[in-house]
Amino acid sequence: MTQVAVNTDILAIAREQVLEQGIGLTQEQTLAVLRLGDDRLEELLALAHDVRMKWCGPEVEVEGIISLKTGGCPEDCHFCSQSGLFQSPVRAAWLDIPSLVEAAKQTAKTGATEFCIVAAVRGPDERLMAQVAAGVEAIRNEVDIQVACSLGMLSQEQVDQLAAMGVHRYNHNLETAKSHFPQVVTTHTWEERWDTLRMVREAGMEVCCGGILGMGESLEQRAEFAAQLAELEPDEVPLNFLNPRPGTPFGDLEVLPAADALRAVAAFRLALPRTILRFAGGREITLGDLGAKQGILGGINAVIVGNYLTTLGRPAEADLDLLGELKMPIKALNETL
Numbered sequence: 001m002t003q004v005a006v007n008t009d010i011l012a013i014a015r016e017q018v019l020e021q022g023i024g025l026t027q028e029q030t031l032a033v034l035r036l037g038d039d040r041l042e043e044l045l046a047l048a049h050d051v052r053m054k055w056c057g058p059e060v061e062v063e064g065i066i067s068l069k070t071g072g073c074p075e076d077c078h079f080c081s082q083s084g085l086f087q088s089p090v091r092a093a094w095l096d097i098p099s100l101v102e103a104a105k106q107t108a109k110t111g112a113t114e115f116c117i118v119a120a121v122r123g124p125d126e127r128l129m130a131q132v133a134a135g136v137e138a139i140r141n142e143v144d145i146q147v148a149c150s151l152g153m154l155s156q157e158q159v160d161q162l163a164a165m166g167v168h169r170y171n172h173n174l175e176t177a178k179s180h181f182p183q184v185v186t187t188h189t190w191e192e193r194w195d196t197l198r199m200v201r202e203a204g205m206e207v208c209c210g211g212i213l214g215m216g217e218s219l220e221q222r223a224e225f226a227a228q229l230a231e232l233e234p235d236e237v238p239l240n241f242l243n244p245r246p247g248t249p250f251g252d253l254e255v256l257p258a259a260d261a262l263r264a265v266a267a268f269r270l271a272l273p274r275t276i277l278r279f280a281g282g283r284e285i286t287l288g289d290l291g292a293k294q295g296i297l298g299g300i301n302a303v304i305v306g307n308y309l310t311t312l313g314r315p316a317e318a319d320l321d322l323l324g325e326l327k328m329p330i331k332a333l334n335e336t337l
């Protein structure tokens with residue numbers, strides 16, 4: 001009797017399924033990848049890189065973010081120093097329109113194609129919507145860059161208004177697996193976030209949705225989160241690693257070990273072969289200087305330049321130099337139109 005060898009090695013399966021056919025890993029398969037030992041990490045990162053090169057190409061999308069309204073948020077996301085409910089050092093502040101336009105200009109100079117306007121709110125009120133409308137118009141008149149927004153949960157009317165302003169992409173993170181969300185946020189639900197994302201997609205804006213790893217979730221929940229993102233099919237997934245902020249309920253959590261962070265990046269790439277996978281906040285503290293390189297060679301194809309919202313990132317030049325060194329071109333604006 002001839003025996004047909006059935007391959008049970010998850011990386012061999014991923015090579016055939018994801019790399020060759022472009023079909024993302026299932027939740028169980030993603031979990032198997034997350035459970036791989038450190039001895040397979042290099043092989044995993046190389047496969048994630050091959051998948052990214054085959055299904056996304058070598059271009060790296062560069063984005064800048066700016067905080068239009070900082071701090072004083074009424075929600076209680078346990079990782080967030082902008083919540084007004086915790087004793088964290090971020091105080092409420094607003095940015096004016098000329099400063100917003102100047103930040104967009106500086107961002108465009110780095111070669112970035114996306115400029116994301118962020119506000120620390122549950123959802124926008126009329127004042128914020130008016131500020132955003134004025135800001136988006138001023139930027140579109142003066143700067144050659146796509147405008148994205150991240151303003152919390154939206155009503156259908158607000159979704160339609162943002163689409164009419166020409167907002168190209170909307171960011172709203174699910175943050176973590178549905179089963180872990182109640183441990184992270186109690187003032188609103190995962191489903192409310194999902195509803196906003198659905199309306200954004202239906203209005204024709206690109207969907208940007210990611211989360212934060214290292215918030216006490218299990219490996220099973222990390223795999224669950226990847227599967228839930230795959231179901232959403234976002235255009236972009238920003239991956240953050242928890243940077244425990246003093247005064248927040250997660251201020252005492254341990255920083256995710258570098259190997260776990262890299263394994264997760266690669267696993268998310270294998271679950272989401274075609275999405276823009278962006279390194280967002282927290283990578284400096286988790287991965288250190290070397291991390292950028294390993295991530296960009298392990299599935300990442302987009303970066304945020306400069307500072308994050310409440311913590312300092314690496315200077316823009318360091319990332320852009322690295323992309324040059326790795327011979328990875330920055331995605332040009334005309335490719336995103």
Ligand code: SF4
Nearest residue numbers: 073075077080083120
């Ligand atoms: S809604 Fe946004 S700004 Fe407000 S606490 Fe949560 S993460 Fe922070």
